[in-house]
Amino acid sequence: MRLTVDYDQKVTNRVDLFIERLSRLSVDDLAMVALPAPEPEERADLLARAKAAALAADRVGEVQEASVRAREAVIKAFAFRGYDPTWFGLNWGRSLGRAEDRARLIAAVEDAAVAEVIADLLPDDAAALREPFEIAASMAGAAPASNPRIDSMPSRSLIAAAGVLGWMLALGPAVVALVATAVARRRRNLDRPD
DSSP, rough: OOHHHHHHHHHHHHHHHHHHHHHSSHHHHHHHHHOOOOHHHHHHHHHHHHHHHHTTTTTTTHHHHHHHHHHHHHHHHHHHHHOETTTTOOTTOOOOOOOOHHHHHHHHHHHHHHHHTTTTHHHHHHHHHHHHHHHHHHTTSSSOSOOOOOHHHHHHHHHHHHHHHHHHHHHHEEEHHHHHHHHHHHHHHHHHHH
């Protein structure tokens, strides 16, 4: 019984680490590669062998849970990324890729999560199931950012200078109007005979 608990804990840890890794990846980076459609028979055979191995090792629940957790994580990431405020407003019309590309990415993520459950049972099949996700994950950091990061002093100084200039431009006409009013009153007072 102790051996089963250790294997179950290892499987849970592997799946947790995979979900954590997935949560650190940007869907923009993952979507940089349009994954090819998997060969249906080959994928079905891989998943059938994975499920049979999971059944023999009493891990069917882990396979289902890993797949669901991975799918929910990537769908949630797509949902949050669809509503992305930027410096210039909202990206309502921003494309998150074609629906079939997103579906292939979601399938790759699910397959990679299943691979974590069966990695010790079928290492070659696990590697084959992980491959499409690893191709997509290899693009980490490649997507352009819609909200550029301001991590340098020159960038912060530039933004501060733009803010001061904006205030000056906004307040400039008001100051000119006040000065013009004061000059007009002074002139009117000087032109008035006593």
